Amino acid sequence: MADARVERLAEVLVGYSADVRRDELVSIEGPLLATPLLVEIYRLFYALANEEQLDWVNPSFSGVNEHADVRIIVEAEENTKSLASADPERQARAARARQASQQRYLERAAAGELKWVLTAYPTEAAAQDAEMSLTEYEEFVYGAGRLGEVDPVASWRTFSETAFAAKHFLERVRTLRIVAEGTDLTVGVGSRTWEASVGKQNFPDGEVFTGPVETEVDGVIGFTYPAVYQGREVQDVELRFEAGEVVESSASHGLEFLQAMIGMDAGARRLGEFAFGLNDGIDRFTRNILFDEKIGGTVHLALGAAYPETGGLNRSGLHWDLICDLRKGSEVYADGELVYRDGAFLPGVLAPA
Amino acid sequence: MAGSGSQEASLRWCGTLAPVLAYAQDAELPLAEYEEVVFGACHVLEGQDPVAHWQEVTGELTRHAERLAGARVLRIVGPDTDLRVGVRDRRWQVADGKTNMPDGEIFTSPLEEATEGEIRFSFPGVFEGREVADVRLRFEGGSVVAAEAERGGAFLDSLLDMDAGARVLGEVAFGLNYGIDRFTRNILFDEKIGGTMHNGARLQLRRARRAERLEAALGPDLRPPHDGEVYADGELVWRAGRFLDG
Numbered sequence: 273m274a275d276a277r278v279e280r281l282a283e284v285l286v287g288y289s290a291d292v293r294r295d296e297l298v299s300i301e302g303p304l305l306a307t308p309l310l311v312e313i314y315r316l317f318y319a320l321a322n323e324e325q326l327d328w329v330n331p332s333f334s335g336v337n338e339h340a341d342v343r344i345i346v347e348a349e350e351n352t353k354s355l356a357s358a359d360p361e362r363q364a365r366a367a368r369a370r371q372a373s374q375q376r377y378l379e380r381a382a383a384g385e386l387k388w389v390l391t392a393y394p395t396e397a398a399a400q401d402a403e404m405s406l407t408e409y410e411e412f413v414y415g416a417g418r419l420g421e422v423d424p425v426a427s428w429r430t431f432s433e434t435a436f437a438a439k440h441f442l443e444r445v446r447t448l449r450i451v452a453e454g455t456d457l458t459v460g461v462g463s464r465t466w467e468a469s470v471g472k473q474n475f476p477d478g479e480v481f482t483g484p485v486e487t488e489v490d491g492v493i494g495f496t497y498p499a500v501y502q503g504r505e506v507q508d509v510e511l512r513f514e515a516g517e518v519v520e521s522s523a524s525h526g527l528e529f530l531q532a533m534i535g536m537d538a539g540a541r542r543l544g545e546f547a548f549g550l551n552d553g554i555d556r557f558t559r560n561i562l563f564d565e566k567i568g569g570t571v572h573l574a575l576g577a578a579y580p581e582t583g584g585l586n587r588s589g590l591h592w593d594l595i596c597d598l599r600k601g602s603e604v605y606a607d608g609e610l611v612y613r614d615g616a617f618l619p620g621v622l623a624p625a
Numbered sequence: 626m627a628g629s630g631s632q633e634a635s636l637r638w639c640g641t642l643a644p645v646l647a648y649a650q651d652a653e654l655p656l657a658e659y660e661e662v663v664f665g666a667c668h669v670l671e672g673q674d675p676v677a678h679w680q681e682v683t684g685e686l687t688r689h690a691e692r693l694a695g696a697r698v699l700r701i702v703g704p705d706t707d708l709r710v711g712v713r714d715r716r717w718q719v720a721d722g723k724t725n726m727p728d729g730e731i732f733t734s735p736l737e738e739a740t741e742g743e744i745r746f747s748f749p750g751v752f753e754g755r756e757v758a759d760v761r762l763r764f765e766g767g768s769v770v771a772a773e774a775e776r777g778g779a780f781l782d783s784l785l786d787m788d789a790g791a792r793v794l795g796e797v798a799f800g801l802n803y804g805i806d807r808f809t810r811n812i813l814f815d816e817k818i819g820g821t822m823h824n825g826a827r828l829q830l831r832r833a834r835r836a837e838r839l840e841a842a843l844g845p846d847l848r849p850p851h852d853g854e855v856y857a858d859g860e861l862v863w864r865a866g867r868f869l870d871g
Contacts, residue, residue, distance in 0.1 A: 274657055276671070311657065351646050356653035400647055403754065503653070 274312055282312035292320075297328045318362075326362075327369040334373035337380065343388040347562070349397050353503045360532040363502060367589035368537060374577070375587060381473075382581035391475045392562050402558035409558075416553045416563060417476040428471040431478065435468035435550055437622035438480045442466045445606040448546070450493065450571060452602030454510065459546050459573075460488025464583040469566075478551025478566040483584015484543050487516040493573065496597035497557045497564065499530070505559075506530045509594060517541050518575070534575065539588030544578035547571060548612075549595075561593050569599040569615025641667075641726040642813050652809035659809075666727035666805045666814060679722035682729060686801060689868050690717035690731045696857040699797065703853030704745060705761065710797050711739025720817075729802025729817045735794045738767035748808045748815060750781070756810075757781045768792040799863070820866025 286292050298317060302310045317325075336343065355363070380386035392398065392413070399409035414420065418427040442448075446462035464482045471477040492512045498505040506526035511518050518541040523530050534541050552568035565572045576591040578584025598604070599615035606612075611621045642648065642663065649659035664670050668678040693699075697713040715733045722728040741764055749758040757777035762769050769792040774781050785791050803819030855863035862869055 351650045351656060353650045353653040354655040357655075357658065396647065397650055400650055 274308060278308050279312050282309060282316055286313060286316045286320075294320075294322055294325075297325060299330050299332070326365065329369055329373055333370075334376070337373050337377035337386070340386060343386065345388065345390045346393050347390065348393040348395050350395065352397050352401050352559070356503045358502075360504075360529050364532060364536040364589070369589075371537075371587075371589040374589070378577065378580055382579065387472075389473055389475055390562065392560060398558070398560055401560065402556075404558075412554075412556075412558070413476075413563075416478075416551060416566075417471075418553065428477075431550075432468065432470040434622065435470050435478070435480055438548065438550065438617065439466040439468045441611075441617075441622055442480065442482070442606075447488070447607055449605040449608075450596070450598070450602070451605070452494075452596065452598055454494030455492060455596060455602075457489070457491035457493045457513065459543070460485035461546065462488075465581060467579065467582055474562060474566075476551060476554070476563070476566065478554070478568070479547045479549050479572075481545050481547030481579070481582065483578035483580075483582035483586065484546045485516070486542055486584075486586055489513040489516045489543055493594075493596060495594045496570075497595050498559070499592065499594045500559050500561065500564075501529075501533060501592050504529050511594075513543075516543070533590055533592060536576075536590050537588050539586045540576050540590040542575070542586050542588075543573050544576050544584055544586040544588065544591060545572070545574035545582075545593070547573075557595075564595055565593050567595070567597070570595050570597050571604075572596070637723075639724055639726055640813065642811065648809070648811055651811065652807075654809075662805070662807070662809065662814075663727075666802060666817075668727070668804065679728075682801075683719065683721040686719040686721050686729070686731050688870075689799070689801070690719050692862070692868075692870070693717050693731070693733075693857060698739070698858060700856040700859075701744065701853070702856070706742075706744045706853070708740065708742040708744045708764065710794065711736035712797065725813060725817075727802060727805065727814065727817065729805070729819070730798045730800050732796050732798030735797050736767070737793050740764040740767045740794050748821075749776075749810075751810050751812065751815075752780075752784065755780055764794075767794070799868075 290298075292298055298321075300310060300313050300317065377386065377388075381388060394406065394410045394413045396406055399406045402409050402412070404412065418424045418431075421427045442461065443464075443466050447458055447460055449456070449458045461482050461484055464485065466480050466482045469477045469479045469481065490513055492510065495509045495511075498507045499509050500506075504526060506523045506529055508522075508524040509530060510520075510522045512520035518534055521527070521530055521534060547565065549566045549570040549572065550568055551566040554563050554567045557564055557567070572593045572595045574591050574593045576586070576588035578586040597615075598612070602614060603610055604612035611618055644656070644660045644663040646656055649656045652659050652662065654662065661670075667675065669675045693712070694717060697711065699710045699712055701708045701710065712733055712735050715735065717731050717733045720728045720730045720732065743761065743763045746760045746762075749756045750760055751757075755777065757774045757780055759775035760781060761771075761773045763771040769785055772778075772781055772785055798816065800816055800818045800821040802817040805814050805818045808815055808818070853864075853866075854861060
């Protein structure tokens with residue numbers, strides 16, 4: 273509930289001082305401490321803005337992706353559900369507006385022109401989502417980053433050997449088939465590049481991922497954990513693919529939001545990523561994709577934008593990771609041969625590089 | 626009613642809640658909207674007269690409580706629900722903003738051996754931060770004899786097995802605060818959602834205080850479109866989330 277004086281101040285600033293007109297593009301600036309006033313100004317903006325104003329991407333945002341050599345991005349939220357009641361259509365629209373800048377970011381990163389690392393600072397809100405106390409959650413976060421070890425960097429280098437062995441093995445594979453309860457999916461990965469994620473772009477890290485062949489995904493997959501996107505949860509997601517495209521989707525809760533996101537643009541119904549989670553220090557679901565997608569013994573698939581460095585071509589305003597736990601009763605076949613069972617590659621499959 | 630069961634006449638108490646970020650997150654709302662929910666439920670928004678409002682509530686709830694005073698058996702009928710609860714000679718209490726704020730329910734403790742039938746709860750039950758979703762219970766001779774949940778079934782079983790009293794209803798109540806219209810994962814609010822009922826499987830008073838709070842938000846949603854009904858000794862008294870006499 274806003275202080276009535278703050279609401280009034282926002283009205284005066286927008287309507288009188290700045291005298292914002294319908295054909296004007298608006299930049300709203302201020303620090304975290306001014307949140308109550310900034311929220312009221314944004315509320316007015318969203319209530320009054322026309323389509324052109326809504327779709328404008330501030331060049332101070334896109335400029336970072338155009339000109340920076342390095343981005344260090346720290347995520348932290350005080351309320352992970354603050355957008356849960358926003359209109360999904362308008363959220364999709366905002367994501368579409370940012371897509372060009374986002375694509376530039378992905379391309380420059382793929383070309384080696386832009387280095388970036390994304391991390392999450394542990395907050396009360398994230399701990400609450402993880403159903404842990406803040407102290408426990410901090411242990412979890414720093415443990416997943418191997419920061420308790422004498423030499424964390426050496427430990428990540430050791431991990432790199434496993435991740436690169438997986439990369440080299442997977443780059444010889446044309447088709448992966450994932451079989452688990454409620455899941456039988458084939459994914460074409462022929463001549464795509466697999467990236468070993470070893471703590472450079474995400475921290476913590478631990479996965480090996482690629483961009484699947486856009487037209488070679490067939491079958492059904494059921495996702496184990498709630499799929500979380502922008503603070504909203506969709507439960508028991510099941511997708512059926514034909515020739516790379518989602519042709520059927522179901523969920524026990526949140527189906528409408530899932531379908532709004534899949535309908536965002538043409539690329540949103542195709543896969544942009546397929547990956548194996550390899551961080552055994554992450555053993556539980558905490559509702560934060562930075563951690564969840566790396567749970568050792570899982571795979572994840574992302575609907576939407578591909579990482580260009582993998583050779584993936586899919587473009588979209590969406591990149592939504594969905595996780596399937598393979599730690600129990602599941603198998604992965606590479607070109608017909610069993611290579612992975614119950615959450616781990618079989619002995620001998622991953623030869624040292 | 627949420628809170629401790631010990632209410633000595635020499636100790637007056639009132640439990641309330643400050644709208645903080647953690648609760649807003651559980652309610653899946655931004656803080657500003659959550660504050661509206663909380664202050665709206667308390668009837669303390671600008672331009673409202675809270676004391677006059679709660680005095681009016683006292684009159685209305687007292688009327689409903691007096692009407693139920695002579696009832697021997699309540700029958701609750703709804704989707705997957707047909708439950709008989711014995712309430713003969715039990716006192717209906719009016720919760721009108723004195724010990725909980727916000728408030729708005731009438732409640733009693735049913736006869737311990739006279740609950741029979743089946744009930745399906747429409748909101749998740751939340752107990753100490755853990756959720757049990759889509760709970761169905763079957764009662765015979767006052768005790769839960771079968772329990773099912775779509776999620777959290779093992780946790781539900783462990784609660785029911787806490788001791789003999791945990792399988793017996795400690796409370797049956799009508800939520801009558803129509804200013805609370807959504808589930809926010811906080812029992813102080815959820816149990817009062819206008820048009821719902823809740824049944825607390827509550828332990829005996831001699832048990833630890835912690836255990837008493839098992840009075841979880843297990844409330845069958847009797848609001849439209851379900852068209853749930855409640856009969857008192859065979860007479861229809863509640864339909865579509867409202868007492869029939871208004």
